[in-house]
Amino acid sequence: MKEQDHDRLLRIKTEGIREWQHQTSHYNRYEATPYMALEALFDEYTCTTFDKFVDFGCGKGRFPFYIHHHLHISVTGVEMNGQLYQEAMENLARYTERSKRTRASISFENALAEEYEVEPIENRFYFFNPFSIQIFQKVIRNILLSVENHPRSVDVILYYPTSEYIQFLEQNTAFELLREVKVPVLYDQNSNERFLIFRYE
Template identity: 55%
Template sequence: MQENYYDGVFNIKTKNDQKGFPDSAHYHRYEATPYLALDRLFDKYTITKTDKVIDFGCGKGRLNFYINHFFEANVVGIEMNEKLYIEALKNLDRYQKKNKKTDQIEFECCLAEEYEITSADNRFYFFNPFSVQIFMKVINNILRSVTNAKREVDIILYYPAKEYIYYLEHQTSFTLKEEIALNDIYGNNINERFLIYRLC
């Protein structure tokens, strides 16, 4: 129900998952975060107009449009798959017909580890888009950026991989700020949750 409702409100198409598998074993198949999960996340976690959110493995851009619609924040979607990137651009074109603040949404077609972190980027979203090896490279890029421009940074993990958690908690200065459970929605699957890590 919510999948159809929000896609309709935003005038986009994000429901179908990626068919087949990526060419690289390091990059995982696209799957959009359920709108029901996003509702729960942003009921408890606040994004402001001054935040800039980077969505690694953005697919067709669902998170980008959701955040822009409700919070008017800047959002950049990073997608390595050219077909999904084109779908995201088509969604942006559709979204523009019903919304005014589309200059706050960007999509880039590149590998996650090649995206250049800017001093404005401060919220980073991951729904297990790639292997822990790529994740480590991306986190190191973020940490280097913070060294050059001190700021508060959050890492938001949905359905968090154990390897991601271990790396953040044992090899970085990020600390767990909040856990948002979804087991009342999805049953007893302990992986159905958001973990938010903060670097201050």
């Protein structure tokens, strides 16, 4: 199924790449995770309806809408850019018009990732290179602080992972690599075209 067809199925608009007019070294451009990649991830990575995801740097919300629709899992998208947040909310309004009723919730927060307060029930955290390593470190520390206060197993899922993200998790935290999921592509395989899933028990 083509990208635009999948968007149409969910009644959302998430295509395209957006560069920032005032680009900073800490926040990266908007680009949605390809649907083909999401299909590859969830073909191999098992979740339950008791899990709750947070997508840091969710943009227009493709990842949250995908897992809510296909997996019936609760999810919160966190987006610091006001324009992208507004587009995510417009997508949410169209999506909820026809989405099937489910116990799973879907919501969006207009906030800086490093200031987001991790809830005790949140246990799956998704990153598609939304920001610098400095912000990533702060977000991971917030997750670990939440785990310290409310013990639970948590997963961090990286798409197109940077060496800095990987190095930090492996050398500075107790997260351990659980699985690598490679994304099939029609052109020459890019070694970064993959997911890395890290788990903290």
